[in-house]
Amino acid sequence: MKINFLGTCAGTEPMERRRYSSFVMETGDKLYWFDAGEGCSRTAHLMGIDLLNIHSIFISHSHLDHIGGLPGLLWQVTKLSMIQVRELNHGKIKLFLPDLGKLEAIREILQSNMKDYEPYGIKLEILPEEVTDRVLLDDGTVKVTAYHNHHLKKEENEPWRSFSYKVEAEGKILVYSGDVKSYSDLDDALSEGCNALIIETGHFKVDEVYEYCKSKNVDKVLFSHCGKEILEHYEASAQKLKDTFGDNAIICEDRMVIEI
Ligand SMILES: [Zn+2]
Known part of the structure; x- marks a missing residue:
């Protein structure tokens, strides 16, 4: 599977060259999108x-x-469909959101744009599903399983609203942390390595990343959602990474493409 990094910055103030x-x-000719920071569709x-x-x-x-960047992504897909006079190659977009209530706000943002397209027979067709702890998708090519984490606080009777994902395709396993409260949030997703x-x-802190990853059966560690500690001490972080993991860890950059 091919991983295309579109944005690698944490939610800090804007940083040079990072969204x-x-x-x-990417596997075969299908795209599976994970998170949608602003401008992700433009970069892609x-x-x-x-x-x-x-x-x-x-x-x-x-x-x-x-x-x-989610409204922009949905809009770009629709716009390209109109400009190129082509339909989506895999039908309606499956959209997995931890809080489906947010979809109404997104639809409202898109509505005025979509009115311009409807006379051309172009519709935004999505199949939304709320994310819970389960296998979200298993289409014979890709299996995606959601694991809640504790990044977002919740009351006892409220649903989980923050998730990490395990992605299985081409006989490989990729785990995406999303944002977590502590790395032990990833223990279940990483149970098979x-x-x-x-x-x-x-x-x-950088050391915490090293310590956690060393304790798990992880072939390749891809640092993303990079925070200020890593970005402001880039050389020292990169050196430490090399000393600890050799070539098996990378501080990811926007537009980096990695095959696993
Ligand atoms: Zn974040």
């Missing part, structure tokens, strides 16, 4: 990714550094 969190996993299009191959979108939680772990480094 907020998003990556798209400019990387040469065919947005009309989108199959599904998985949002980890509703903070703006993860969802701020994984070929690659995309781990957020925005809320933790």
Whole structure:
């Protein structure tokens, strides 16, 4: 599977050359989108990714550094469909959101734009589903399982609103942390180990990332959602990473493409 990093910055102030969190996993001709920080669809299009191959979108939680680009992504897909006179290659977009209530706000943002397209027979067709702890998708190509984490607080009778994802495709396992409260939130998703772990480094000291990953059966550690500690001490972080993991860990950059 191919992982295209569209945004690798934590939700701090804007940083040079980095947008907020998003990556798209490609297998065959299908695109599986994970989080949608602002501008993610623009970056993907400019990387040469065919947005009309989108199959599904998985949002980890509703903070703006993860969802701020979702209206733009849905709009870009629709716009490209009209400009290129092509339909989506895999039918309606499956949209997995931890809080379906947010969809109404997104629809409202999109509504005025969509009115311009409807005379051309272009509709925004999505199949929304709320994320809970379960297998969200198993389409014979890709299996995606959601695991709640404690990044967002909740009362006892409220549903979980923040998730990490395990993605299985091509005989490989990829785990995406989303944002977590502590790395032990990932223990269940990592119970079988994984070929690659995309781990957020925005809320933790660099040493904590190393210590946790060393204790797990992870082939490749991909640092993303990079926080100020890593970005402001980039050389020292990169050196420490190399000393600890050799070539098996990478501080990801926007527009980086990694095959696992
Ligand atoms: Zn975040």
